[in-house]
Amino acid sequence: MTSAQAEVKARPKREASRHVVARVDEVAEGKSKLVNVEGRAIAIFNVKGEYLAIANRCPHEGADLCRGSVVPLIESDTPGVVRLSRHGELVRCPWHGWEFDLRTGKSWCDPSRTRVKSYDVKVERGAALVEGPYQAEVYKISVEDEYLVLEL
Amino acid sequence: MESSVLERTEDKTETLGVVDCDVHPAFSRPDQLSDYLPERWKQHVRDYAIRSANPLLGTLPYPRLTPGNGMRRDSWPPAGGPPASDLDFLREQLLEQCNIEIGILQPLAAGSVAFNMELGAALCSALNDWQIDKFAGPEPRLRASICIPQEDAKEAVAEIDKRVTDRRFVQIAMPPRTIEPAGRKRYWPIYEAAEHYGLPIGLHTSAFGYRPNTPSGWTSFYLEEHFAASNSLQTVMSSMILEGVFEQFPKLKIVLVEGGFSWLPSLFWRMDREWKRMRSEVPHVKRKPSEYAAENFWYTTQPIEEPEKNTHLLDILRWIGPDRLMFSTDYPHWDFDDPRYAFKVPLTPAEKNAIFRDNAMKLFRLQ
Numbered sequence: 160m161t162s163a164q165a166e167v168k169a170r171p172k173r174e175a176s177r178h179v180v181a182r183v184d185e186v187a188e189g190k191s192k193l194v195n196v197e198g199r200a201i202a203i204f205n206v207k208g209e210y211l212a213i214a215n216r217c218p219h220e221g222a223d224l225c226r227g228s229v230v231p232l233i234e235s236d237t238p239g240v241v242r243l244s245r246h247g248e249l250v251r252c253p254w255h256g257w258e259f260d261l262r263t264g265k266s267w268c269d270p271s272r273t274r275v276k277s278y279d280v281k282v283e284r285g286a287a288l289v290e291g292p293y294q295a296e297v298y299k300i301s302v303e304d305e306y307l308v309l310e311l
Numbered sequence: 312m313e314s315s316v317l318e319r320t321e322d323k324t325e326t327l328g329v330v331d332c333d334v335h336p337a338f339s340r341p342d343q344l345s346d347y348l349p350e351r352w353k354q355h356v357r358d359y360a361i362r363s364a365n366p367l368l369g370t371l372p373y374p375r376l377t378p379g380n381g382m383r384r385d386s387w388p389p390a391g392g393p394p395a396s397d398l399d400f401l402r403e404q405l406l407e408q409c410n411i412e413i414g415i416l417q418p419l420a421a422g423s424v425a426f427n428m429e430l431g432a433a434l435c436s437a438l439n440d441w442q443i444d445k446f447a448g449p450e451p452r453l454r455a456s457i458c459i460p461q462e463d464a465k466e467a468v469a470e471i472d473k474r475v476t477d478r479r480f481v482q483i484a485m486p487p488r489t490i491e492p493a494g495r496k497r498y499w500p501i502y503e504a505a506e507h508y509g510l511p512i513g514l515h516t517s518a519f520g521y522r523p524n525t526p527s528g529w530t531s532f533y534l535e536e537h538f539a540a541s542n543s544l545q546t547v548m549s550s551m552i553l554e555g556v557f558e559q560f561p562k563l564k565i566v567l568v569e570g571g572f573s574w575l576p577s578l579f580w581r582m583d584r585e586w587k588r589m590r591s592e593v594p595h596v597k598r599k600p601s602e603y604a605a606e607n608f609w610y611t612t613q614p615i616e617e618p619e620k621n622t623h624l625l626d627i628l629r630w631i632g633p634d635r636l637m638f639s640t641d642y643p644h645w646d647f648d649d650p651r652y653a654f655k656v657p658l659t660p661a662e663k664n665a666i667f668r669d670n671a672m673k674l675f676r677l678q
Contacts, residue, residue, distance in 0.1 A: 220652045226385040253384030254647050256376050
């Protein structure tokens with residue numbers, strides 16, 4: 160083993176960091192909230208009580224995805240017949256209308272090339288957070304409330 | 312290393328600023344324009360409303376992606392009113408955020424296509440007063456366009472004469488879907504005035520006009536209309552060149568706004584080839600059509616083409632010439648282009664400065 164390799168090996172592993180980013184009631188159902196974690200702008204969406212997070216910047220021309228409208232998947236096999244599914248699981252960019260799957264961050268039209276990073280969000284009780292190792296960046300944690308914890 | 316080069320180019324644009332050739336100011340309330348009309352027309356509008364080829368008042372022929380007839384969803388001013396009606400918010404969201412040194416206003420209202428042509432002339436004049444009063448007067452970074460009732464050339468020239476001493480007006484605005492093709496003689500008095508004053512004529516793609524959006528009538532969908540814009544500007548270009556407008560007015564400057572630009576090379580190639588074979592039909596066209604284009608036409612960039620392979624845009628750029636393209640945002644419309652991200656190809660600093668600033672500075676004599 161060369162010394163350079165040894166040096167690389169000796170470096171500490173980058174642990175996933177967890178951040179308390181919002182109280183659950185700050186993101187109403189069907190709405191979004193923009194948060195800033197370690198300099199990254201991240202948009203959190205409440206999809207029927209489930210919280211999904213993606214990078215806020217649209218990869219096409221840079222618009223804020225948190226300002227987009229939350230839409231269903233719209234498909235049609237023939238003119239005049241439209242099928243809606245996956246209600247509230249896509250966001251449509253406020254400028255050119257690129258649609259991104261909130262679960263994967265992939266765009267509907269060009270999933271392999273045009274995509275945004277998606278992040279894991281968990282709901283945690285305040286009581287657990289007070290004990291835990293998490294970084295509560297701006298929040299005073301109250302044991303009675305529930306919080307959104309985002310993993311980077 | 313690559314990223315440091317990119318940063319340096321961006322910095323340069325930031326210090327120099329961008330000229331935006333397509334900004335759409337809006338009325339703060341639907342009847343705001345009436346404030347600028349003489350009493351006779353104010354009463355007319357109150358009693359009969361403004362009628363144009365649009366099917367319903369206050370709407371466009373096609374539904375658009377977003378509320379407010381297709382606005383950027385984030386462009387609604389926090390203080391209320393429609394997008395681009397609030398000067399303070401326009402300053403913040405467009406001029407400041409996008410580092411716009413000068414923005415050229417392109418009012419889109421029915422003045423030039425009203426069925427009642429006398430009313431149309433009054434509306435154009437009102438639009439010109441309104442642009443100065445609400446936008447280009449209080450904000451020196453914004454410049455106005457002289458809206459004209461182009462179908463009545465005498466009235467149009469009178470309006471140009473009236474505005475020309477006010478240097479805040481930097482171009483004449485005319486819609487491309489005119490009653491006759493733009494090269495026909497009924498419009499020549501306008502071209503004579505424009506050439507005389509050295510004022511470019513901007514033909515902005517419009518959602519309205521005296522004619523349908525394609526030569527075979529109205530399209531079914533907004534998506535079709537969106538690129539039918541290119542057809543209407545192709546008609547403008549070939550008609551003006553082949554009618555001999557630029558033999559008569561060799562210094563006339565024409566700006567084609569919001570119709571794309573990747574179609575230009577193929578139109579040049581086709582016109583030149585047919586001209587070589589059939590020029591005896593048009594003996595007044597003394598030079599290759601593309602030569603007139605290279606001297607008399609300019610093009611704005613938005614909505615910029617996005618080829619599968621981005622670098623193909625560089626071929627187009629070379630074929631058209633980087634001295635003919637001028638950056639535009641189309642703020643606050645949904646298909647807005649952001650000067651920081653719209654061009655997805657590496658331009659040389661010289662090309663970048665030309666397209667984002669210098670071409671427009673020179674053409675509109677902005678300095």
